[in-house]
Amino acid sequence: MGKRAAIVGFGQTHQRSSRKDVNGVELINEAVQAALAGADMGIEDIDAIVIGNMDHFEGINYVDMWSAEGTGAVMRPVMKVTTGGTTGTTVAMCAYYHVASGMFDKVLAIGWEKNSESDTTGAIITAFHPVWERPSLGGAIAGLAIEASKYMHDYGATERDGARVAVRERLHALNNPFAHLRQEWMKGIPIAQLVDMIVGSEQNQVLAYPLRMSDMCPRTDGAAAAIFASEDFAEKLAPVPAWVAATTNAHNFVYAGDVNMDRNTTLAEASKKIFKKAGIKEPLKEIDVCELYLPYSYAGLKWMEDIGFCKYGEGPKLLWDGVTDMDGELPVNPSGGVMSSNPIGATALIRVGEAATQIMGKGSARQVQRPVQYALAHGFGGCYWADMMLLSRKKPD
Amino acid sequence: MDKIAIVGVGQTKYERHKIDTFEEMVFEAATKALADAGGEIGDIDNVVTVSNDFWDGRTISSMAVQAAAGSWGKDISTVEGDGTFGALYGLMRILSGSFDTTLVVSHIKGSEGVMNLITNAMFDPIYQRGLGIDATSAAALQARVYMQATGYTEEDFAAVSVKNHGNAKNNPYAQLPKSITVADVMASRKIADPLKLYDCSPISDGAAAVILANQKGIKRFKKAPVWIRGVAHCADSYNLGYRDLARSRALKKAAAKAYQMAGITDPLRELDVAELYDAYSYMELMWMEGLGLAPEGKAAEMVRSGATAMGGKLPVNPSGGVLSSHPVLVAGMARLIEATLQVRGEAGGRQVKGARTALAQGINGPCGQAHCVFIVGS
Amino acid sequence: MADWRDAVTNMVYEGRIKVPYLWSVGETGSRFLEALRDRQEIWGTRCPQCRKVFVYPVKHCGECFVPIGEWVRVGHSGTLESFTIARYAHSMQPVAPPLAYGLIRLDGADGSLLHLIGDADLGKLKVGMRMKAVFAPERKGAITDIRYFTPAG
Numbered sequence: 001m002g003k004r005a006a007i008v009g010f011g012q013t014h015q016r017s018s019r020k021d022v023n024g025v026e027l028i029n030e031a032v033q034a035a036l037a038g039a040d041m042g043i044e045d046i047d048a049i050v051i052g053n054m055d056h057f058e059g060i061n062y063v064d065m066w067s068a069e070g071t072g073a074v075m076r077p078v079m080k081v082t083t084g085g086t087t088g089t090t091v092a093m094c095a096y097y098h099v100a101s102g103m104f105d106k107v108l109a110i111g112w113e114k115n116s117e118s119d120t121t122g123a124i125i126t127a128f129h130p131v132w133e134r135p136s137l138g139g140a141i142a143g144l145a146i147e148a149s150k151y152m153h154d155y156g157a158t159e160r161d162g163a164r165v166a167v168r169e170r171l172h173a174l175n176n177p178f179a180h181l182r183q184e185w186m187k188g189i190p191i192a193q194l195v196d197m198i199v200g201s202e203q204n205q206v207l208a209y210p211l212r213m214s215d216m217c218p219r220t221d222g223a224a225a226a227i228f229a230s231e232d233f234a235e236k237l238a239p240v241p242a243w244v245a246a247t248t249n250a251h252n253f254v255y256a257g258d259v260n261m262d263r264n265t266t267l268a269e270a271s272k273k274i275f276k277k278a279g280i281k282e283p284l285k286e287i288d289v290c291e292l293y294l295p296y297s298y299a300g301l302k303w304m305e306d307i308g309f310c311k312y313g314e315g316p317k318l319l320w321d322g323v324t325d326m327d328g329e330l331p332v333n334p335s336g337g338v339m340s341s342n343p344i345g346a347t348a349l350i351r352v353g354e355a356a357t358q359i360m361g362k363g364s365a366r367q368v369q370r371p372v373q374y375a376l377a378h379g380f381g382g383c384y385w386a387d388m389m390l391l392s393r394k395k396p397d
Numbered sequence: 398m399d400k401i402a403i404v405g406v407g408q409t410k411y412e413r414h415k416i417d418t419f420e421e422m423v424f425e426a427a428t429k430a431l432a433d434a435g436g437e438i439g440d441i442d443n444v445v446t447v448s449n450d451f452w453d454g455r456t457i458s459s460m461a462v463q464a465a466a467g468s469w470g471k472d473i474s475t476v477e478g479d480g481t482f483g484a485l486y487g488l489m490r491i492l493s494g495s496f497d498t499t500l501v502v503s504h505i506k507g508s509e510g511v512m513n514l515i516t517n518a519m520f521d522p523i524y525q526r527g528l529g530i531d532a533t534s535a536a537a538l539q540a541r542v543y544m545q546a547t548g549y550t551e552e553d554f555a556a557v558s559v560k561n562h563g564n565a566k567n568n569p570y571a572q573l574p575k576s577i578t579v580a581d582v583m584a585s586r587k588i589a590d591p592l593k594l595y596d597c598s599p600i601s602d603g604a605a606a607v608i609l610a611n612q613k614g615i616k617r618f619k620k621a622p623v624w625i626r627g628v629a630h631c632a633d634s635y636n637l638g639y640r641d642l643a644r645s646r647a648l649k650k651a652a653a654k655a656y657q658m659a660g661i662t663d664p665l666r667e668l669d670v671a672e673l674y675d676a677y678s679y680m681e682l683m684w685m686e687g688l689g690l691a692p693e694g695k696a697a698e699m700v701r702s703g704a705t706a707m708g709g710k711l712p713v714n715p716s717g718g719v720l721s722s723h724p725v726l727v728a729g730m731a732r733l734i735e736a737t738l739q740v741r742g743e744a745g746g747r748q749v750k751g752a753r754t755a756l757a758q759g760i761n762g763p764c765g766q767a768h769c770v771f772i773v774g775s
Numbered sequence: 776m777a778d779w780r781d782a783v784t785n786m787v788y789e790g791r792i793k794v795p796y797l798w799s800v801g802e803t804g805s806r807f808l809e810a811l812r813d814r815q816e817i818w819g820t821r822c823p824q825c826r827k828v829f830v831y832p833v834k835h836c837g838e839c840f841v842p843i844g845e846w847v848r849v850g851h852s853g854t855l856e857s858f859t860i861a862r863y864a865h866s867m868q869p870v871a872p873p874l875a876y877g878l879i880r881l882d883g884a885d886g887s888l889l890h891l892i893g894d895a896d897l898g899k900l901k902v903g904m905r906m907k908a909v910f911a912p913e914r915k916g917a918i919t920d921i922r923y924f925t926p927a928g
Contacts, residue, residue, distance in 0.1 A: 002494035023523065023801035026834050043840040054457065055450040055477075059796040061518035062449075064478065065762030068635045069837025075650060077630045078767065079486065080477045082450070084457035090474055094486065100493030103398070114799060127456040130790050247495075251473050254420075254464045269470070382460050416785050454792055513865035522798045523808075524831050524918050525889055529861075529868030534876055537859035538889075542878070545857070545902050589861040634837050638878050639829065639886035642857070 004396050005099035006234040006241030007360075008227050009039025010353035015180040015222035015341040019114070024058060025070035028112045031223035031346075032071060035108065038362075039227050039237055043072040046227075047104040051111070052082045052091040053345030056126055058114055071110055083251065084127060085293070085381020087111060088224070088348025092377075092389055095228045096244050105230045106237075111349035112223035113342075127382070133256055140295070141216065143256060145208035148298035150261045152210060155313040157301055159210060163198040164319050165300030166214050166339060167191055172326065173336025175366035180220040180341040215297040222343030224350045231395070242356035242375070245392040246277035253383035260384075264306040267378075270386040271307045278390050280374070284309045284323075287390075288372045289358045290332045291351040293380040294339060300324075300332070307378075326368065334358065334366040348379030352389055359393050398658060401488050402622030403773065404615050405434025405608035406734040411572045411722035413508045415602040419453065420465040422604035423504050427466055430500065430606035435619025438467040441608070442496035446475045447483035447503035447726050451515045466502050479674075480605060480730025481759030481769035485628055487609050497614030502606035503727045512600055519763050521635075532676075532763065533597060537589035539642040539764040540679040544591065546643035547682075551591050553697035554678040555582035558595045558720055560706055561675060565717025567746035570731075572601050572722040582678075596678040598723035605730040607737070623737045626754070626774045627659030632767035640764070648687030648758075648768040656689075659772040661754075664689050665711055668772075669752040670739045672732035674760045675718045684758060685713065688770070707749070715739070715747040729759020729769065736773050803834040806846075811920040815910045819884055821845040827885040831918070849883035851908040852927055856880050856887045858900045869919065873897060879906050879924050893923030900926070 011034025064080035088111040095109035173179035234241040250266040301315030324332040335354040355375035379387035407429025448458040459475035476483040480503035487499035516532035565571035585594035633647040675681035682696035705713040716735040736755035738744040754774040761767040810816040822836035875892035907927035914920035
């Protein structure tokens, strides 16, 4: 049987649109040093390293090899995993399995992105089949726009509902010193008014209907690192370790055209699996906080339904009732989420790290003000792939 | 470590310019592994695919093969690195207690891209790439450092090529079975001095799969298990000029750990066969030394004496090795598959008589920066 | 009955991935490249722990895993630790083959620098030879501001 594992440390760089003062390896090293310092550990305490990113986003082949001097991988075991946007959670899961296997006690999980350096859309298009899909593909934004359109059509959701999600993410980001987009001007303005302003603004350019600039995530440079430790070390390393209660994923689709646009079925599948594994029967009640990979606003409506937090079509109600705000029953993205910072290779790992931060009680201004027993982290990418990791305050049985 | 076994293996033929798509190759390898194991896709609890975006010309290269790897409804992940690392991850996922069986499948189509440009992209974009360095020219630099440190000659390297191409004649999957002599190697076209054509591995396409299972999982299958007795991985530094290119200290470290797990104290005596990653001829000698199969500076002598030939004290690369087929990423998994077939007694014409314990090695990164070592046994 | 495969001509699509990049050199690397460009000087950094001097300079030592703050200027001359002559062509090469590469340990550095070898009788290259950096007449802040290393008499 395997070992139980917990996150005992998490570090991230301050996410910016462009970090010209450092190259990629140096950026990664900053996150690694931050994670180690936060856990009061040195690199000599680390038994193995896992790293991930998408090669064509930085134009580096074999990034685990290239970054060895910066990650601490010199004369250590290192492995690269990569699965598109889900890479960060894939990295977290890989680090978890390294520890749970009993082969390594303390494992460093690293995700990073120097988005400023690449043509992300150009690179994303190469994720699709060169013969069947690439010639006609519009990149990530267009794909998400199709989903948003269908959701609005099927359930009567409106632009205001989308904007309300954006407002939540932006307000939450104001509590997160690491977040990229911090719209300070929003402070103190009532939510309904903020929604009006966003929907009514002519500067708020339409990118692909119904998606406007305000509905989308930014392009960010940033790196993050999480330290996973086995049950033999976790309690010594952190006063409140964030235990991995369960982790699951579903990466069903291969071609963009295969994706089910009615419902996010892979997310639903991964969610059902994880709740079953962890014995969660009423997700809305039992989960205390979520860090979800919402790359755009309407996901904050629809995907809440697919996860099972509410019935189909009730996403907007959950939102407008304030359930997902910081003082609501289920705060979503206290960090500001992907819409506030998107260093893609790190983004999903940051969801895991932020969820861990909530359990560890280290969230400072963005700390949820209630006991956090369960924190759910989610990663999204590829053809609607879903990775889930449920962290708990209580050590799993 | 809990007992984990390899219960199924599958490989496509390795060759250039395969018509099959990535999905078709992966499906072939996966279904062959299932048939070999005597099981079905429903017996697989989770999947690990192995691929590389640059080699495939696809971001999220794993996406192309999800369905072909039978991952629908299953947990799945992707390692970007040699197949041995993928197999190791598949192993960890079982040891965690979450799954009883894992299918690991790797693929490559080396002929679809330009190897020199793809490997040039491994090098640092600021300091190295613009010089046009690639895997082969870097290997040539390493080969010369190695010659300087050991006194080995080009003929010593050639002997490895002769042995391995000759061995490939017994391997139906191999791309380049050949009867050649040292003189043939020495006369072959210069590629990057001191490396000549026959010192280099070919460009290959192919896929390979292994099925791993714990003691509960093996009951779903019919094939006799081959146990993983030890496994470890380790990386050296990236900056070529600041690595001792003549000594693979990362391999030494990984080997020591793998041997310790397997309870092996005298590898030369206790191993029956070894499958090593000879991407270039000189590498086989270097890895032998790193693995402690030969003292430093003595590997060439072992090859010359026939100790690593079929029928020798420790046959190395009965399959023909990577010099005979180099499907990048797949090649390490192929070494593991060959080691497994040896222990099963199913290696046909390339069988080492009575093989009970085998070693398989994979490498990753420029000049073998990282290594993964498996010890398997009956 | 004939198999449909016999009647199909297998197609091959030719393509190219064109994804542009802007790689940040970082402060440390920028200082190094500026010195090459503006003053034809070669600088390295020294690890406070192991005392190794790195050329090209690095911001932290990968072995000791500590930040590096000390800059050390090294000379233009060094020793050839390895070389090769690439005899095949591809589009990233700055000059047509035969193209010689070397690992040159500059005097004062504790490891070698990968670079090109030029203006040399390629047949007479030997490990241990003394080499000297030759700078390009027009420099732009790139590693190729050193045009190549040549055998120093």
